[in-house]
Amino acid sequence: MAGWQERLAGVRGVLLDISGVLYDGGAGGGTPIAGSVDAVARLKRSHLKVRFCTNESQKSRGELVALLRRLGFDMAESEVTAPAPAACQVLKARGLRPHLLIHDGLRSEFHQIDTSNPNCVVMADAAEGFTFENMNKAFRVLMGLERPVLIALGKGRYYKETSGLMLDIGPYMKALEYACGIEAEVVGKPSPEYFKLALQELGVEAHQAIMIGDDIVGDVGGAQQCGMRALQVRTGKFRPSDEHHPEVQADGYVDNLAQAVDLLLQHTDP
Amino acid sequence: MAGWQERLAGVRGVLLDISGVLYDGGAGGGTPIAGSVDAVARLKRSHLKVRFCTNESQKSRGELVALLRRLGFDMAESEVTAPAPAACQVLKARGLRPHLLIHDGLRSEFHQIDTSNPNCVVMADAAEGFTFENMNKAFRVLMGLERPVLIALGKGRYYKETSGLMLDIGPYMKALEYACGIEAEVVGKPSPEYFKLALQELGVEAHQAIMIGDDIVGDVGGAQQCGMRALQVRTGKFRPSDEHHPEVQADGYVDNLAQAVDLLLQHTDP
Numbered sequence: 001m002a003g004w005q006e007r008l009a010g011v012r013g014v015l016l017d018i019s020g021v022l023y024d025g026g027a028g029g030g031t032p033i034a035g036s037v038d039a040v041a042r043l044k045r046s047h048l049k050v051r052f053c054t055n056e057s058q059k060s061r062g063e064l065v066a067l068l069r070r071l072g073f074d075m076a077e078s079e080v081t082a083p084a085p086a087a088c089q090v091l092k093a094r095g096l097r098p099h100l101l102i103h104d105g106l107r108s109e110f111h112q113i114d115t116s117n118p119n120c121v122v123m124a125d126a127a128e129g130f131t132f133e134n135m136n137k138a139f140r141v142l143m144g145l146e147r148p149v150l151i152a153l154g155k156g157r158y159y160k161e162t163s164g165l166m167l168d169i170g171p172y173m174k175a176l177e178y179a180c181g182i183e184a185e186v187v188g189k190p191s192p193e194y195f196k197l198a199l200q201e202l203g204v205e206a207h208q209a210i211m212i213g214d215d216i217v218g219d220v221g222g223a224q225q226c227g228m229r230a231l232q233v234r235t236g237k238f239r240p241s242d243e244h245h246p247e248v249q250a251d252g253y254v255d256n257l258a259q260a261v262d263l264l265l266q267h268t269d270p
Numbered sequence: 271m272a273g274w275q276e277r278l279a280g281v282r283g284v285l286l287d288i289s290g291v292l293y294d295g296g297a298g299g300g301t302p303i304a305g306s307v308d309a310v311a312r313l314k315r316s317h318l319k320v321r322f323c324t325n326e327s328q329k330s331r332g333e334l335v336a337l338l339r340r341l342g343f344d345m346a347e348s349e350v351t352a353p354a355p356a357a358c359q360v361l362k363a364r365g366l367r368p369h370l371l372i373h374d375g376l377r378s379e380f381h382q383i384d385t386s387n388p389n390c391v392v393m394a395d396a397a398e399g400f401t402f403e404n405m406n407k408a409f410r411v412l413m414g415l416e417r418p419v420l421i422a423l424g425k426g427r428y429y430k431e432t433s434g435l436m437l438d439i440g441p442y443m444k445a446l447e448y449a450c451g452i453e454a455e456v457v458g459k460p461s462p463e464y465f466k467l468a469l470q471e472l473g474v475e476a477h478q479a480i481m482i483g484d485d486i487v488g489d490v491g492g493a494q495q496c497g498m499r500a501l502q503v504r505t506g507k508f509r510p511s512d513e514h515h516p517e518v519q520a521d522g523y524v525d526n527l528a529q530a531v532d533l534l535l536q537h538t539d540p
Contacts, residue, residue, distance in 0.1 A: 126402075127402055128401075128402045128403070129402075130402045130405070131398075131401060131402070132396075132397055132398045132399075132400045132401070132437070133398070135400070135437055135441075136435075136436060136437050139428070139435065139437050139441075140434060140435060143428075143435055157448060157449050157450075157451070158409070158413075158449055164410060165406075165409065165410060165413055166406060167402070167405055167406050167409050167445070167449055168449075170448055170449070171405075171409075171444075171445035171446065171448050171449040172445055174441075174444045174445055174447075174448040175437070175441035175442055175444055175445040176441065177444075178427060178440055178441050178444040179427050179428055179437055179438075179440070179441040180427075181427070
């Protein structure tokens, strides 16, 4: 593999995944990953543009940013690309009225959306909210529609909390897809539209941007498919087998965000 | 399509699905489907051999048969092929110790099975037991195994209760498959091994047997793949689109079990 100088040449903007890169969620809000608070601060003081690009769909952006600020991160709501606001744009553009299969923490993101007489289902990472009753309700709404539309905020398999691995939205999306014989539309990583939105908000071209994430498929593979470069951190849900993934090869593997920022500051030109 | 005489020629044994053919489950146990109690009685008095072949995995066979007897059906536990006892045979043969993701009603079927230090997951239709916590626990067991083994008692998409459609085990099986990147082994319809077991217990050859079910894929398609004939009833989870299924064509569609039995008694030779 080429040296870092070559691999990072021309990078002007950085997209940062949040969960598993900045912090691990868990009881009491979670724990910052060692070195990440300082790494974000250094990145923001540098010549590089920075934006946070998350699939977080349990909490509203406001709640998420408040939590991260409590953990010490310098971050504003306006710096975060999140799937719920992106989904609201889709719903409005297509005149869709969703039945919401979401965590209560996310409801505020949809307060401007008409949810009467639903003609689609929007699902997010509902975690404990993925009860049989809630799943069955969403299933029945879909089966009652002539052309069922299921919009999923991400399709991640799992993520890591301080207590261990947690099922993400993807498995539950697959469950409803199979039950109804349909395919969901994904708003969030690795959807190309979503990465393009984040890039637009970051304000650089794809070839000038690098994604840093802990998900070899959702973060690294998705960003690369949009023409970006991507680093995988060995934190969060990283597993050693990710470095030999059959389909995706990151542009680099780093121990954590701190190391990624060291390399970026050292090997990119102001 | 050929006449009934031709389509039913040589039939000597009948496999009956239970849910959606004999009764619809629901609050208070459920309701017999009109004419089915009498149809089972007539069939059992006839020259045809009869066996019940179910994917029921919420209740033990004992509980299921007790419920059906209360609803008026003439039935004994020894006449029922059910997936849990079949799974126990598999577990014993392969030295597998399961983590059980099942409904409490099914636990008695596994009382002879060692569940310490699990090296596989067995999942059944857990219904309300498919909480996030229970799903996540099974997921973590699988992710902790070097070679994860997931055994699913059926893979049905949904079934019908008196209150409406209900998610079956299949969607939850797909969820764990996707989360872990594995493929489950199915014990139950439409697995060929399972149909062969039922045939063996029925005591006729595949070409002499006919399956009667409400599931165009699990019952009809599965039985046909084993060389049996199969009728679909227009009760239970039947939907009009089943009669134009892209892959499966039943040997006949009948309004209900009563009509199927009329035809069988009229067009098969003693």
